Amino acid sequence: MGLSRRRFLATAGAGVTLGSAGCVGSDGSTPGAGSAPGSGTETSAASTVTDRNDGPEPPTADSRLHLDYEIGTLEENIVSGGVPKDGIPAIDDPTFADTPPDGLAPDDPVFGLVRDGEAKAYPQYILVHHEIVNDTIAGDSVAVTYCPLTGTAQGFERGPVEFGVSGRLVNSNLTMYDRGTDSWWPQMLATAITGPLAGESLREFRVTWTTWDRWSSTYPETRTLTEDTGFQRRYGVDPYGQYNEKRGYYSSTRTLFEPLHDDSRTHPKAVVIGTRTETGALAFDKETLLRQRVLTGRIDDTLYVAVADTDLATGYVYANPESLSVTASDDGYTVHGTTYDADSLPLDRTLSFDAMWFAWAGFYPESAYVD
Incomplete structure (x- = not known):
């Protein structure tokens, strides 16, 4: 607990150099190690957030x-x-290509995005070295983001600005900064906690965590992020472990930093599909959802229903304030006698994403957990 990522890479026997892990400056220089939280040598946030300006703002x-x-x-x-x-x-x-990189195996994780008929895939093995892609899709400026320590892939509208990696974490989670105002945004919260935009929430969109074979089968015209990033990295070597099959950090109970809140309702690295609204948060166990196909939970007095997409091995969450019956069938999900695909139920869909349980419970200790 309380280890810096540099110390973890050195002590965990990851088999890669610090530079290959993406943990060096863009000029190739190696930074000094950060101090563990609570060590007394950590620089305060107020003294490290510098060069704030009144530049362009993300929407x-x-x-x-x-x-x-x-x-x-x-x-x-x-x-x-x-x-x-x-x-x-x-x-x-x-840069994107019509064919996948040689290093992308069928069962490897990718983060999928579709907008106005344009489909893109962002391989996890590339993003683990970068965490943010400032991209354009269907003419819109977007940021596709990934935090390996919390297992979260999320998308944000970026408008006229780009996002960067601040080098700081909250609850183990990637803390982004926008290059217009230098406000800092913990990825999972999508809400600024320092800078001129503190308290504001970003505009989000769905990014699907799935595997390359599932994504490419569903979207055969997809284009895929390539290793031509402008940086020298040992792509294919994940400093934290691997997902195919799961091992290392991704499967252990260990976290590198103390969570904001400890919650033992399930394995710390169990994957949940979480949703949050203006009033609260709710998490569904992903493995249970994929097996049972329909789960329900509540935020305050409002009922929510989660349904599984078996093609992409993911799930969607809908507000269901009228408690309509949603049942799984061979062709999809039946509501009021009509069958719908998982992503198109006649209910208000809320944004949801995969997360490791310890991170979700750390940010949302009051969240209900449905398994």
């Missing part, structure tokens, strides 16, 4: 997402991830 949501903590408490829990600002370099000029 923000009309309403703010629910937080279980005060903004000040979250700011107090910013810790060093062991790298400087932009020490993990975002991909600002991504």
Whole structure:
């Protein structure tokens, strides 16, 4: 617990150099190690957030997402991830190909995005070295983001600005900064906790965590992010372990940093599909959802239903305030006698994404958990 990522890479026997893990500056220099939280040598957040300006802003949501903590408490829990600002370099000029990279195996994780008929896949083995891709899809400026420590892949509208990796973490989660105002945004919260936009929430969109074979079968015209990123990295070597099959950090009970809240309702690295609204948060166990296909839970007094997409091995969450019956069938899901695909139920779908349980429970200790 309380280890910097640099120390983890050195002590975990990952078999890669620090530079190959994406934990060096863009000029190739190696940063100094960060201090463990609570060590007394950690620089305060206020003294490290510098060069704030009144530049262009990323588009923000009309309403703010629910937080279980005060903004000040979250700011107090910013810790060093062991790298400087932009020490993990975002991909600002991504290239895509119609054929997958040679290093992408059928069962490897990819993060899929579809907009206006355009489909793209972002391989996990590439993003683990960069964490943010500033991209354009269907004419829209977007950021596709991935935090390996919390197992979260999320998409954000970025408008006229780009996002970068601050080098800091909250609850083990990637803390992004926008290059317009230098506000800091923990990825999972999608809400700024420092800077001129503190308290505002970003506009989000769905990114699907699935495997290459499932994604390419569903979207055969997809284009795939290539290893031509402009950086020298040992792509295919994951400093934290591997997903195919799961091992290392991704399967152990160990976390590198103390979570904001400990919750033993399930394995710390169990994957949940979480959703949060203006009023609360809710998590569904992903393995259970894929097996049972329909699960229900509540945020306050409102019923929510989660349904499984068996083609992509993912799930979707809908608000169901009228408690309509949703049943699984061979062809999809039946509501009021009509059958629908998992992603098109006649209900209001809420944004949801995969996360490791310890991270979800850390940010949302009041969240219900459905298994």
